[in-house]
Amino acid sequence: MQERVAAGGPALRRADPRDLARRYGILIAFAVLCVVLALVNDNFLSTRNILNVLRQTAINGILAIGMTFVILARGIDLSVGSVVALAGIVAASLATTSSTAMVAGGPYPAALAILVGLAVGAACGAVNGAIVARFNVPSFVVTLAMLSAARGLALLYAEGRPVPALTEGFRAMGTGSVLGVPMPVVIFAGVFLVAWWVLNQSRFGRQVYAVGGNPHAATVSGISVPFVRLSVFVISGALAGLAGMMLAARTGSALTQAGIAYELDAIAAVVIGGTSLAGGVGRVTGTLIGALLIGVMNNGLDLMGVESYYQQVIKGVLIVAAVMLDQSRSRRD
Amino acid sequence: MTRLLSLSSALAMAAGMAAAQDAEPLRIGAAVYGLNAEFMQIWSAALEQHPSVQDGSVEVTVFDGRYDALVQQDQFETMITEGYDAIIFVPIDIEAGAAAVQAAADAGIPVIGSNTRVNSDLLTAYVGSNDVESGRMEAEYVLGQIGCEEGGNVVILEGPIGQSAQIQRLEGNQEALAACPNVTVLEQQTANWSRAEAQTLMENWLTTHGDTIDGVIGQNDEMALGAIEAIKGAGLNVSDFAIAGIDGITDALNAVKAGEMQSILQDANAQAQGALDLAIFHASGMPEGWEPQSEIWAQYPDMPWNDGADKEYNVPWTPVTAENVDALLATRQ
Structure with missing residues (x-):
């Protein structure tokens, strides 16, 4: 498929309706879902509900964008849910007015807390990436270890307690708005645009595709494969840190149990969005649609008063459908 | 790895209890479903504050069940092997805990339920809230x-x-x-x-x-x-x-x-200390005229001790109001 040769830009090809269905299947499914929900529920297309869906999707969407980098480079990051908790707790401890949870001398300015949170996330990612790149250990195993370790560190750091009473400045990340658009949505949009640019327009983005498509060929063509591998995990970790802080800011308190199993929803969004777990093939726009699809589905079923257990079943069906689509696409290559 | 939280103090054994005067301190294990959330942390900390633990006549060890019925079962087996004098049980699951209670009963170790219920008639007593x-x-x-x-x-x-x-x-x-x-x-x-x-x-x-x-x-x-x-x-x-x-x-x-x-x-303090008094009472062979040590019995006249003979002790709920909220917050510092 042309994504494999993304370095050379999209190749020209004749439009084949079946191929179009495969290529845009997920977009079509998304559109159909939106139309159906708009027909059965008057509120679905209201501005407020659209902003709600985007706000509810932002955290998973940001995690999924980070995950897209890792999966494109032929890896997986199972640690993001735990990094969400660790970065959220550490940043919150700098931005709380609660005397029991506060770091001495606090509360510190929100900007400092956010920088520290991003650094904690990036550091977790760097540890993941360094071990994967240096020792060639499968990322599944390395990030599985980090999933356990980061959660343990979060519990140790907070002595198992929540960090409540966050400062208004810090909470703005979750509750503020810019020109009527909620801040989580603004951050989500910013992260998406930067990720899109990096993956589609920058040299580094082409290297990510090349490393995921064929690491040997990438090495031969002069790409530093270890550097690319390290970088994608740092990106995923930093974005998990960002998501963790947004979660704490949104709910008003950082919890050690935050983010449990979030890695699974992030992977689901990436896979539903058509990115291949084999690496090298996929688009961040697909991930965006995948995350929105999950968000719209949860929202729509809530609006219709459907029990949340159905949402889990439907998400399962979607994942399998997306992977089958991906398989049929791969066979045609 | 079993996370052990030894709550016993290093204080010399006090001569307060006749039964324990020349003997080793009573060893009581508390198997709780998990220590990640605030409620069980308050519950566990309350055990340490119990007068009999403070004076060294009782040693309490808290086992973190990590939200897994199987982990709790293993911890029961450890406590039985180690010959604990009594067990306080806060099960994760109403059904899965029954086998653990059975094993302790077979070994002749009294089991006191607290906070969450287990579907077993072998429980020596239960202290919780309705x-x-x-x-x-x-x-x-x-x-x-x-x-x-x-x-x-x-x-x-x-x-x-x-x-x-x-x-x-x-x-x-x-x-x-x-x-x-x-x-x-x-x-x-x-x-x-x-x-x-x-x-x-x-x-x-x-x-x-x-x-x-x-x-x-x-x-x-x-x-x-x-x-x-x-x-x-x-x-x-x-x-x-x-x-x-x-x-x-x-x-x-x-x-x-x-x-x-x-x-x-929900009074975690009363549930924990009440259960501990019952555990001490049964572990020391139910001596006649034994008086519970915790202040909670005086605090709740609606929950009489009744010579430790009851199967079930109901800790009353306290509505949080503008009048009592400051006093309650002061206990959380």
Whole structure:
């Protein structure tokens, strides 16, 4: 498929309706879902509900964008849910007015807390990436270890307690708005645009595709494969840190149990969005649609008063459908 | 690895108890379902504050069950092998804990239940609070606020469907609602005790029902707090809603103080220390005229000691009010 040769830009090809269905299947499914929900529920297309869906999707969407980098480079990051908790707790401890949870001398300015949170996330990612790149250990195993370790560190750091009473400045990340658009949505949009640019327009983005498509060929063509591998995990970790802080800011308190199993929803969004777990093939726009699809589905079923257990079943069906689509696409290559 | 929290102090054995004068201190194990959340942390800390632990006549070890019935079963086997004198049990699962209780009973070790129930008649005694009662109390508060006669609309945020607290609190909710036929339940859905999930659910319900919602019955404080965040996020006035939760976690105490909600305190201290007194009593062979050491028996005249003969001790719930909230917050420092 042309994504494999993304370095050379999209190749020209004749439009084949079946191929179009495969290529845009997920977009079509998304559109159909939106139309159906708009027909059965008057509120679905209201501005407020659209902003709600985007706000509810932002955290998973940001995690999924980070995950897209890792999966494109032929890896997986199972640690993001735990990094969400660790970065959220550490940043919150700098931005709380609660005397029991506060770091001495606090509360510190929100900007400092956010920088520290991003650094904690990036550091977790760097540890993941360094071990994967240096020792060639499968990322599944390395990030599985980090999933356990980061959660343990979060519990140790907070002595198992929540960090409540966050400062208004810090909470703005979750509750503020810019020109009527909620801040989580603004951050989500910013992260998406930067990720899109990096993956589609920058040299580094082409290297990510090349490393995921064929690491040997990438090495031969002069790409530093270890550097690319390290970088994608740092990106995923930093974005998990960002998501963790947004979660704490949104709910008003950082919890050690935050983010449990979030890695699974992030992977689901990436896979539903058509990115291949084999690496090298996929688009961040697909991930965006995948995350929105999950968000719209949860929202729509809530609006219709459907029990949340159905949402889990439907998400399962979607994942399998997306992977089958991906398989049929791969066979045609 | 089993995480052990040794709560015993290094103090020399005091000569307070005749039975323990020349003997080793009594060894009592507490198997709790998990230590990640605030409630069980308060519960565990309360054991350490018990007079008999403070004076060194009793040694208590807390085993973190990590939310896994199998882990708890293994910990029981460890305690039986180690020859503990009594076990305090806070099971994760009402059914799966029965086998562990059976094994301890076979070994002749008394098991005292606390906080959560286990479906076993081999339990020596149980100290907990009646969840049906708290469900009724919180619903009555919400109904009282919106007016039972005038009527209105409420939503219910439920715990994980099938957990004993969810079943019993819902039963209490429904008992109270049955008395007010003019009040309609618009939505009723699980948010799995989670603030973030409740926030999303409430945002979606506000989209569907707008400000026709008059009251929110949260089956725990976390979910009630999530609803408050959603109401604020939607630009509505929290004081236009009657909101109630259960447990009395610190964030909820602060919200009560701010006049945003009502909470019903579940007294972790009394549940833990009451269970420990019973454990000591049974482990020392039920000496005649033995007096429990904890102050909680004086604090709750409605829960008489009855010479330790009862199978079940019901710790009363305490509504958190503007009058008692400062005193309660002071205990959380």
